[in-house]
Amino acid sequence: MKHHTVSDVMTTDVVAVAPDAPFKKIARIFHDQAVSAVAVVDEGHRPIGVVSEADLLRSVAELPGVEGAWRGVRLLSQERGLPEAETAADLMSAPVITASADWNLTEAARHMQLEGVKRLIVTSSDGGLAGVVSRRDLLRPYLRSDEAIHGEIVGAVLGGVPSAAETIRVQVRDGVVTVSGDTGERAAADVARLCRSVEGVVAVRTSPDTSGTGPQADVPSRREG
Template sequence: MERRTVEDVMTTEVVTVTEDTPFIEIVETLADHCIGAVPVLSGDGRVTGIVTEADLLHKQYKSDPPDTEPRLDRLRHRRARAKVHAKADAVDARGLMTSPAVTIAPRTPVAEAARLLVSRGFKRAPVVDDGGRLKGIVARRDLLSVFQRSDDAIRGEIIREVLVCRLWQDPSEIKVRVEEGVVHLHGKMELKSLIPVVVRMTAATEGVVDVVAELDYDHDDTHPTAYPRA
């Protein structure tokens, strides 16, 4: 089954800054390009960090500090507050950036990249080669592009790759209907144990939103058969 990777959906024309880029220039860069973050590159093109809008907002924290410091959990939050103050005092990308940046390899499957961004709470991540050099950037909206496949394309892949190539099922026995990414399976499988398998493989097909299975079977192979002794 074909699986799209990050390099299939990433943006290759990436706006970047260097470690010496001043604070104001970074702000203007984000505003001019309507983006929320920029990778920071070293002199040889390696990604050393990333500056986001959140990093820049720490400057506002410095200009409008809270009236009182929190009295609870001071020790636990001291390090976090020190980092905030350090970024509030920063004047260039070197001091503002989050480093090292969480990066993704170009050949990473789209589903794996989506799990990474969601688990880390990130909206985007730089894509780098084995040497750490920037190849592109991938955002959540890029990863959602897998759900823009047509229903006909999804149906064709399920019949061809799941039923015929992987499960050796007669496609005439299983009716596959796809409506807005939701796959409906109707028909009869030879073995009962194959029903959860075909559902799982169907759900793993790119672009599938959900699977509704109404499948019967010819033989129940989920219970051990008692054979007569010789």
Template sequence: MSHSDHSPAEKEARRATPGRPWTPKEEPRQDALSRYLGAVAAAASARSTEEPEPAPGTAKSQPPPATSAHEPSAGEPATLHVRDVMQVPAISVPGDMPFLDVAHTLAREKLSAVPVVDAGDHVIGVVSESDLLAKAAVMAEPHRHGPVGRLWQHRLYEKSHGDTAATLMTFPPVTVHPAQRVAEAAWTAAHARLKRLPVTDYRGRLVGVVSRRDLLRALIRDDAEIRGEVESLIRQHLLDPRAAEVTVENGVVTMTGRLDKAVVPELLASVRDINDVVGVVDDIEPV
């Protein structure tokens, strides 16, 4: 993702965060979330210039575009793909698994949702805690009362009478492919409001699963990686890289040292252009 795409989206995401004061422990998490939202927004913006894709929940018949295999040039961060961050093997349940066994699987594996597969390991749907909760509610009170009870989420009410994973699941499933960019998968997860996405091959067979947490960690580099890129820039701009000291905390870069005033503006501008840099504190003493 280029800086020109990332920066405006990130700023918009940061403006959208709550206005209440953040606690010291909460602020780093909010910074990370804002940067994640910025990456997702930039991915959505990029999608608007590409060919329309099927709506979330529909199968994709074609492989991802060739840009997924983009090889980074020297000094450019590598583009991460879903295959780099997905969890394997993926936990799944067969379509004929009884309701109580599905509930036990979610509890045992500490999952909020699980893919439902057929005999060929093709993903046919996803059963979630919400689906099981609806089933439990119908078991507790089988008759709904009032016009809202009769009309609201009729499909959810009807399927909650099922007794197996296949009859309780949400379908069609929203899935991603191993070769998709992480930012694209993050956009899909955000758009569909899902915490976990099954990863399938071109034939729709389950090969892994990726969570929003996996995508978050992949999209936002940690401070050590950012510091490494800043130090690489310093070596390009200064004859003696030891003249500058760098610290990075929650994406904020602080630079100190006695440096030639002729190179300081360009160096600082280059640091600000690094992806995932939230801000730059200039404590440099020009000489």
């Protein structure tokens, strides 16, 4: 079974700025290029931080009100010992949270969740900027059709469990796999475990085979309308 890696789904055309890029230039990039974050890179094009729309808005929110009141907000510039957040270096989140291009998507998703970020900067073997992977990218396998998932299960899963190939029935609907048959709990458990590793599978259910149609695996027809 083929499993996608970060390199398969990441965006390689990453917008990057230098640490001295001014606030307004970054805001213009967000608008003109329809992106929500930019990587901040050093002279060797190695990522050192990320500036997101949230970082700009946070800086704007620290400006005084029309009456000069700060409304109890703790200034980001004060926290960082800076007079104001004027450049990418002032605004960026650092250190940058990175991923390797050869990570599998589950590994990347776990790292993203652990770090509490929406995207990971992907670095090359020499530490250079190689790409960026977002939460949306990691969900791409779930766009696979039921037919594609079913085909992989029949070819790679059932074909790899001889004791189940002739006695297990598989159905796929909306990414949910139902495994049924009278082969015994162990074979059914093996098939269910392998089905969970197929990309695009949302969940796996097991149930007795009550269809009366025999051992073949099938995918239900599409609902009309």
